[in-house]
Amino acid sequence: AHDFRSTSGDSEDTELRFVTCQSLWNQIKSETEQIQEDLNKQLLDNLVGFLSRSHSEFQEKTTEWTCRMKFREIPAAALVLGVNVTDHDLTFRGLSDVLQDNITPYVALLEAKDCPSIKNLIQKLMGQLMSCDVDVDSLEDEDYVQVSQNRIRCSMSSLINWYESVIKKTDSETPSKKRNSASRHWDSPPVVVIFKDMESFTTKVLQDFIVISSQHIHELPLVLIFGIATSPMIIHRLLPHSVSSLLCIELFQSVSCKEHLSAIIDKLLLTSQFPFKLGEKVLQVLINIFLYHDFSVQNFIKGFQLSVVEHFYSQPLSVLCCQLEDVKKRVNSLSHDQCENIRRLPSFRRYVEKQESGKQIDLLTNDTFLKEETEKLLEDLHVYHENYVSILRCLHVFTSSLPKYPLGKQIRELHCACLENRVWETEEYESSLQLARMLNKTDLVTMLQQCVEILMSSSGKEFDKTIDKLKEFLTQFQNLEAEASQERDVSVSSQKELQKKTDLYHLQKTLLELKESRRSKKLTKFEMLRFEVVDSIDSLVRKYLVPADTKTLHEIMYFNTATVLRGHLNAAPRTALHTALNNPHWYLKNQALKCDGGGISNKAPDICIVYKLHLECGRLINLVDWLEAFSTVVMAAEEPNADAASSDQVDDIIHARFIRAVSELELLGFIKPSKQKTDHVARLTWGGC
Numbered sequence: 001a002h003d004f005r006s007t008s009g010d011s012e013d014t015e016l017r018f019v020t021c022q023s024l025w026n027q028i029k030s031e032t033e034q035i036q037e038d039l040n041k042q043l044l045d046n047l048v049g050f051l052s053r054s055h056s057e058f059q060e061k062t063t064e065w066t067c068r069m070k071f072r073e074i075p076a077a078a079l080v081l082g083v084n085v086t087d088h089d090l091t092f093r094g095l096s097d098v099l100q101d102n103i104t105p106y107v108a109l110l111e112a113k114d115c116p117s118i119k120n121l122i123q124k125l126m127g128q129l130m131s132c133d134v135d136v137d138s139l140e141d142e143d144y145v146q147v148s149q150n151r152i153r154c155s156m157s158s159l160i161n162w163y164e165s166v167i168k169k170t171d172s173e174t175p176s177k178k179r180n181s182a183s184r185h186w187d188s189p190p191v192v193v194i195f196k197d198m199e200s201f202t203t204k205v206l207q208d209f210i211v212i213s214s215q216h217i218h219e220l221p222l223v224l225i226f227g228i229a230t231s232p233m234i235i236h237r238l239l240p241h242s243v244s245s246l247l248c249i250e251l252f253q254s255v256s257c258k259e260h261l262s263a264i265i266d267k268l269l270l271t272s273q274f275p276f277k278l279g280e281k282v283l284q285v286l287i288n289i290f291l292y293h294d295f296s297v298q299n300f301i302k303g304f305q306l307s308v309v310e311h312f313y314s315q316p317l318s319v320l321c322c323q324l325e326d327v328k329k330r331v332n333s334l335s336h337d338q339c340e341n342i343r344r345l346p347s348f349r350r351y352v353e354k355q356e357s358g359k360q361i362d363l364l365t366n367d368t369f370l371k372e373e374t375e376k377l378l379e380d381l382h383v384y385h386e387n388y389v390s391i392l393r394c395l396h397v398f399t400s401s402l403p404k405y406p407l408g409k410q411i412r413e414l415h416c417a418c419l420e421n422r423v424w425e426t427e428e429y430e431s432s433l434q435l436a437r438m439l440n441k442t443d444l445v446t447m448l449q450q451c452v453e454i455l456m457s458s459s460g461k462e463f464d465k466t467i468d469k470l471k472e473f474l475t476q477f478q479n480l481e482a483e484a485s486q487e488r489d490v491s492v493s494s495q496k497e498l499q500k501k502t503d504l505y506h507l508q509k510t511l512l513e514l515k516e517s518r519r520s521k522k523l524t525k526f527e528m529l530r531f532e533v534v535d536s537i538d539s540l541v542r543k544y545l546v547p548a549d550t551k552t553l554h555e556i557m558y559f560n561t562a563t564v565l566r567g568h569l570n571a572a573p574r575t576a577l578h579t580a581l582n583n584p585h586w587y588l589k590n591q592a593l594k595c596d597g598g599g600i601s602n603k604a605p606d607i608c609i610v611y612k613l614h615l616e617c618g619r620l621i622n623l624v625d626w627l628e629a630f631s632t633v634v635m636a637a638e639e640p641n642a643d644a645a646s647s648d649q650v651d652d653i654i655h656a657r658f659i660r661a662v663s664e665l666e667l668l669g670f671i672k673p674s675k676q677k678t679d680h681v682a683r684l685t686w687g688g689c
Helices: 014-060 063-071 085-102 118-129 156-171 175-184 203-214 234-238 257-268 280-294 297-314 316-320 324-332 336-344 346-353 357-365 367-399 411-420 427-436 441-457 464-500 504-519 525-544 562-569 573-582 606-614 623-634 644-667
Strands: 074-080 107-110 144-147 150-153 191-195 222-228 247-253 620-622 671-673 680-683
Touching: 014 074, 014 085, 014 222, 014 247, 014 257, 014 297, 014 316, 074 203, 085 107, 085 191, 085 222, 085 297, 107 118, 118 156, 118 203, 203 222, 222 234, 257 280, 257 297, 257 411, 280 297, 280 411, 280 562, 297 562, 316 324, 316 336, 324 367, 336 346, 336 367, 346 357, 357 367, 367 411, 367 427, 367 441, 367 525, 427 525, 441 464, 441 525, 464 525, 573 606, 606 623, 606 644, 620 623, 623 644, 644 671
Parallel strands: 074 222, 074 247, 107 191, 191 222
Antiparallel strands: 144 150, 620 680, 671 680
């Protein structure tokens, strides 16, 4: 991204900021990889179990495998990964590593773009299994692959012969080598072929490969894994019944991309482990790109990485975005210029305005006093993060159990609402409280128990009284059960007394008293206790879930420049292309290319000159006039040459340069040949960028 060292003249702590940024991102990268591994563990375990069952049947020649051989069925796993195609590579790499480390060294990953025909597919398959590089273009007219010093014909029989020779070689190894190999791989390990993008493969290629493989399944323990982005039904759409019946298919489903994103946000943002935070606008930009563009978790992580780099590059005080134990050391090492940067922060200026006049003078003039105050404020900011996350989780326990999800079902939606403004002032929060006041006792007790667990696991020291209060609520709910059973006994006895009263006057009087008591009915003890619980949670929300942008020095830890991030992530290729061709100095930074007043520099690349000339033309462009204008611009700074031969040579060179530039412009889609006039081209783009 940016080169931090290029700004050494503007900042004294550039090197430290760069090291801090690099260290932080390494930690984040390690955490995201661990999350990916944890989420895929169940899926990989299931796939390993599937391979184990298929392989044991092949080795033992069980009845089921005999039946499969009779019907020529190939074990196949349909792996549904979802439409987030950009994340699939990471999953397949993890799957390939697990298989090669623990099961079989013979794993091939095939992509549709490399396998336009069955010949190319077999070439790629054999090339990967035999650990040799295969160039499809160079082998277009050949049916051989080069292995060591030998050329092997690309066919299924050659693959079987190679597999049998490898197995025999393994069996003839010394016992010690065999033990080491057996500890990692199975005996007669299966050959696993992974089709990474099944939907992109042509039907004929898949059909031919499956039919050919099924005829040799008794000789080669082949297992197929189909990577599917849409639906398992694609197998039956691509393959006719006569071919799909040759597969023994088992379905596997990966974790959804939304669950993956929730895990990423939970582990990276809703934690005090990392001091860097995303502001509400930036987080919303990343989530919107995820939800409305590609569902790609990897692209979300790249956007997060870009935010980290941009924050440390553009914010001189990001050197203080560190762990709590390092705050004191870094604050004390601040220079006078950095102290001035702190005084310029909008949040700090608001903080100064609220102080008494004597303290204001010290904060604005005394660097030592400023450093002491900055240290306290940063410590308060770290404490705020810890408390914020704990109470946010408690609030999510309540809101996620409500029937209509006014504040959203996912914790990321609740987090965005809290970052945006005071959540307790929103209509969604008010409706959530109203719904919470109608919860039954079982749900309330369960939620309170979860909140107690969350607060007890928190490192915050302010929640001891809150935990005691919540435990007291739980005790009161238990006492209510005993009282409720007694009240039921009393009501039964009163009904029996009422039945004994046979006198009409006394009976009517008693019924009227009961009716009047129901009209002026007071809240029950349970209802009063339920109101107390909801009010207690409400008070915690108002105290701890204040928006981050109200905290002093939040600019040091929060990146909230959404426009910069949006400019990096939301590509505008036409604008970039127009800028590059119309003003090459913008990208090349060459002073010779700089021209004022919309002129055309003869030092510019040929395509830039041709492009600027074509902007001055109408719908149809005369190639002869265009060439003359191009030649005039190119020859503007050159002296006229009297030698006719050399002049003709120069004209030929200019003509060739013009033809190449026009061809490049046509390739980019700015012009096309015209059928109306043979010596004209039609212009395709209009309007400014």
